[in-house]
Amino acid sequence: MTAAAIEVRGLEKSYGELAVLRGVDLEVPRGRIVALLGANGAGKTTLVRVLATLLRADAGAASVAGHDVATAAPDVREALSLTGQFAAVDEILTGRENLVMVARLRRLPDAGATADALLARLGLAEAAHRRVGTWSGGMRRRLDIAMSLVGEPEVIVLDEPTTGLDPQARLEVWAAVRELADAGTTVLLTTQHLEEAERLADRIAILHEGRILVDGTLAELKALLPPATVEYVEKQPTLEEVFLAVVGGGERS
Amino acid sequence: MTAIADTRILTGRSLRHIARSPDTIITTALMPIAFMLLFVYVLGGAIDAGAGRYVDYLLPGILVITIASGVSYTAFRLFLDLQGGMVERFRSMPIARASVLWAHVLTSLVATLISVAVVVAVALAMGFRSGAGIGAWLAVAGILALLTLALTWLAVIPGLTASSPDGASAFAYPLILLPFISSAFVPTAGMPGPVRWFAEHQPVTAIADAIRALLTQEPVGADLWVALGWCVAILGVAYGVATAVYRRRMA
Numbered sequence: 001m002t003a004a005a006i007e008v009r010g011l012e013k014s015y016g017e018l019a020v021l022r023g024v025d026l027e028v029p030r031g032r033i034v035a036l037l038g039a040n041g042a043g044k045t046t047l048v049r050v051l052a053t054l055l056r057a058d059a060g061a062a063s064v065a066g067h068d069v070a071t072a073a074p075d076v077r078e079a080l081s082l083t084g085q086f087a088a089v090d091e092i093l094t095g096r097e098n099l100v101m102v103a104r105l106r107r108l109p110d111a112g113a114t115a116d117a118l119l120a121r122l123g124l125a126e127a128a129h130r131r132v133g134t135w136s137g138g139m140r141r142r143l144d145i146a147m148s149l150v151g152e153p154e155v156i157v158l159d160e161p162t163t164g165l166d167p168q169a170r171l172e173v174w175a176a177v178r179e180l181a182d183a184g185t186t187v188l189l190t191t192q193h194l195e196e197a198e199r200l201a202d203r204i205a206i207l208h209e210g211r212i213l214v215d216g217t218l219a220e221l222k223a224l225l226p227p228a229t230v231e232y233v234e235k236q237p238t239l240e241e242v243f244l245a246v247v248g249g250g251e252r253s
Numbered sequence: 254m255t256a257i258a259d260t261r262i263l264t265g266r267s268l269r270h271i272a273r274s275p276d277t278i279i280t281t282a283l284m285p286i287a288f289m290l291l292f293v294y295v296l297g298g299a300i301d302a303g304a305g306r307y308v309d310y311l312l313p314g315i316l317v318i319t320i321a322s323g324v325s326y327t328a329f330r331l332f333l334d335l336q337g338g339m340v341e342r343f344r345s346m347p348i349a350r351a352s353v354l355w356a357h358v359l360t361s362l363v364a365t366l367i368s369v370a371v372v373v374a375v376a377l378a379m380g381f382r383s384g385a386g387i388g389a390w391l392a393v394a395g396i397l398a399l400l401t402l403a404l405t406w407l408a409v410i411p412g413l414t415a416s417s418p419d420g421a422s423a424f425a426y427p428l429i430l431l432p433f434i435s436s437a438f439v440p441t442a443g444m445p446g447p448v449r450w451f452a453e454h455q456p457v458t459a460i461a462d463a464i465r466a467l468l469t470q471e472p473v474g475a476d477l478w479v480a481l482g483w484c485v486a487i488l489g490v491a492y493g494v495a496t497a498v499y500r501r502r503m504a
Contacts, residue, residue, distance in 0.1 A: 052345040077347040088338030092270045104262050105348050147342070 005030045005155050005186035006051060011060035013046055020046045022210035023060065028155075028203075033177065033187040035201035037194065042207045044190040045085060048159045051188075052082040065154045080155045081148035085163060087140040088147075091133035095124055095143050098132060099150060106151040118146040122176055138169025145176050149185075156180060158189040162196060167240050168247065174200060256349035263343070263356030267330065271364050277326050281368040284429070285319040286375050292438060293379060300439055305469065308381045312373070313464035314437020317457055318429050319372045320401050323365030324408040325425030331357050331412030332421035354409060354499060361405040362398065369397060383468040393467050396480060400460060403488035404428065409495040413502065437461040456483035 006028035013021040020043045028034045038044045049055040051062055053073040061068065067075035090098050096115050103111035119125045122142045127135060132143060141161065148156055161177065162170040177200055180187055191197055197204045198218060205215040214221060237245075271277060292300075293308050302310040334340050334357075343353045373381075385393075408424065415421035432438065434448065435457035441449050452458055459479040466473040 054341060054345055074347055077345060080345075082342070082345045084338045084341055086338050088342040090266065090339060091337075092273055093266065097269070101262060101266055102346070105259060105343075105346060 004028060005032075006034075006062070006064055006188060008047070008051075008062045009060055011047065011050065011062055012058045013043075013050065013055070014058055020210055021050075021057070024207070024210070024212055026205055026212055026215065028186060028188050030154075030186050031181075031184050032202040033181045033189065033200055034203045034205060035197035036188060036190040036205050036207055037192070037197045038190070038207035039192055043210045044207055045159055047207070048082065048157050048188075048190060051076075051157060052080060053077055054082075079153055080157060081150075081153040083144050083148045083156070083158045083161060085159045087137070087144040089132050089140050089143050092131060094129050094131055095119060095135070095139075096128040098143060099146060102147045102150045108151055114150060118149055121149075121179070122146045123172070136169065137165055138172045141165060141169065141173050142176055145173070145180075149180070152185075155186045155188065158187065160190055160192070162191070162193070167243055170196075171244075256352055259348040259352035260355045260359070263352055264359045267356055267360040268363060270330070271360060278364055278368050278371065281323045281326060281365070282319060282371040282375075284322055285315045285372050288318060289315045289372070289376065289379065301443075302440055306380060306382070308376060308379050309383070309469060310465065311438060312376050312381055312468070313461040314432040314435065314457065315372060315376070316369055316397060316464070317400070317432050317437065317460060319369050320365055320397065320404055321425050321428035321431075323368050324361055324401065324404045324428075325422040326364065327357055327361035327405050328408040328412035328415070328421040328424065329418055330360075331409060332415050332418055335413065336418075350499075351496070354495065357409065357412075358402070358405050361408070362401055365401045365405070366394075366398065383470075385468050385470055389467040389470065392477075393464050396460065396464060396477075396484070399481070399484040399488070403484045403491060406488060406491035406495050410491065410498060413495065413498050431455065432457045432461070435461060456480070456487070459483060 004027045006026065008024055008026040011021050011024040012019070024043070024047060026034075026036075026047075036044050036047070046055065050057045051064060051069060053069050053076050056070065061070070063069065064076045065079035067079060069076050090101070093101070096119060099115035099118055100111045103114045108114050116125070116128075119128045122145065124139060124142060124146065127139060132140060135143070145156075145158070145161070148158075158177065162173050165173065174196070177187060177189065181200075181202075189196075189200065201218070203215065203217055204221055206213045214224065289308070289311060292311055297307040297311075300307065331340075331354075334353075340353055344350055383390075407428075411421050411424040435441070435452050435455055437457055441452045441458065444452055459476050460483065463473055463476040463480040465471075466476060
């Protein structure tokens with residue numbers, strides 16, 4: 001067992017001529033939230049798919065909870081849960097049925113109790129017996145995350161968990177992610193939003209053109225910039241703050 | 254065996270889909286029933302298919318059409334699972350990877366055979382009768398199940414490779430048309446040379462003739478073995494290609 005939950009060394013992956021990952025090094029310590037920040041096409045999803053054993057790397061090595069993704073894929077799948085970029089939930093089943101199915105596939109002794117506990121934890125208990133097809137985007141996302149939590153895997157990977165969500169739903173997902181960290185789960189999340197990385201992550205790694213440019217805590221990253229100057233600026237409310245004030249939403253505690 | 258348990262859980266899931274939208278079973282049966290009505294009550298009078306009732310002659314071919322239209326839903330459902338990320342989710346979980354495909358295949362078998370039963374019931378209402386014993390009926394059911402299995406694995410290929418839901422199910426159109434150039438509706442004897450040659454050497458003729466012989470209690474002869482040979486050959490090739498495509502999507 002190594003100390004890191006995820007360890008990536010010199011990982012390379014190309015699609016034909018296009019080199020997507022060009023020697024990625026990354027370490028995710030146990031029990032931390034690490035944000036992988038990068039623009040569209042930076043290689044975030046490719047890296048995540050290699051870690052989830054959905055894709056084979058061309059060169060380099062990656063391990064999850066001490067298991068090599070290339071040689072010990074079944075152990076990696078046991079230790080890591082992926083929540084992909086689009087909520088992968090069964091719309092014809094109810095929320096509870098989705099969770100029970102995953103719990104049974106993971107051979108949990110009491111699938112029903114696991115499902116009920118997760119529904120309550122993510123604030124979905126009320127909608128549990130409705131078909132997911134009738135749910136809102138934010139609720140589906142939270143169900144998607146709940147499905148990844150079944151069986152309490154050591155590492156959760158969230159690929160752009162808030163892409164395509166409205167501000168209210170985004171706050172719901174953020175609250176869910178923070179709760180994970182409080183429970184001691186290791187989280188790797190990818191995002192293109194600086195604010196999301198800043199709000200959630202203990203460490204931030206910036207992926208650009210297939211390489212990690214910097215990797216550190218927010219304070220370390222800020223230290224890379226020239227020292228702050230003090231200016232007095234009248235702060236206008238952002239449109240998001242206006243929107244949330246008007247619709248009366250707030251962060252779930 | 255974990256693979257069997259995984260397949261059972263996932264098959265339960267897709268059977269629940271079928272149970273919640275039984276219209277797919279009805280729409281699968283609708284077109285073959287329409288063909289049956291059309292041929293028996295409109296065109297049938299002009300077709301010389303021997304001494305017996307035309308509906309008795311026609312039914313085997315109609316059942317082949319039912320199966321072809323049934324498996325196109327499998328391609329469609331598999332395509333939706335890929336699009337929606339469910340396949341990806343299952344593949345990233347510690348479960349047997351083949352179980353994802355097998356669940357769709359077994360569901361297809363159940364749904365299609367229910368459609369076949371609906372079509373047979375309509376045929377009975379239209380005057381179809383058979384004096385075949387239990388053994389012959391079991392043999393017919395076996396051929397139909399084997400054909401469904403073979404065509405379902407064939408349907409898995411477009412389900413995995415299509416880029417649109419229409420593309421995923423469009424592959425079934427040639428399969429649905431194939432019975433028209435066979436002995437299914439009209440005896441091949443009256444067809445012009447090349448058409449007749451094609452009709453007599455394509456799988457639907459052998460399958461329809463074998464089922465017809467079983468249902469009319471006539472000697473089945475070589476047709477049965479030719480029919481089974483075709484089914485096993487299609488099954489083998491389609492299964493090989495489908496699983497290779499499925500594995501290739503990994504790289």
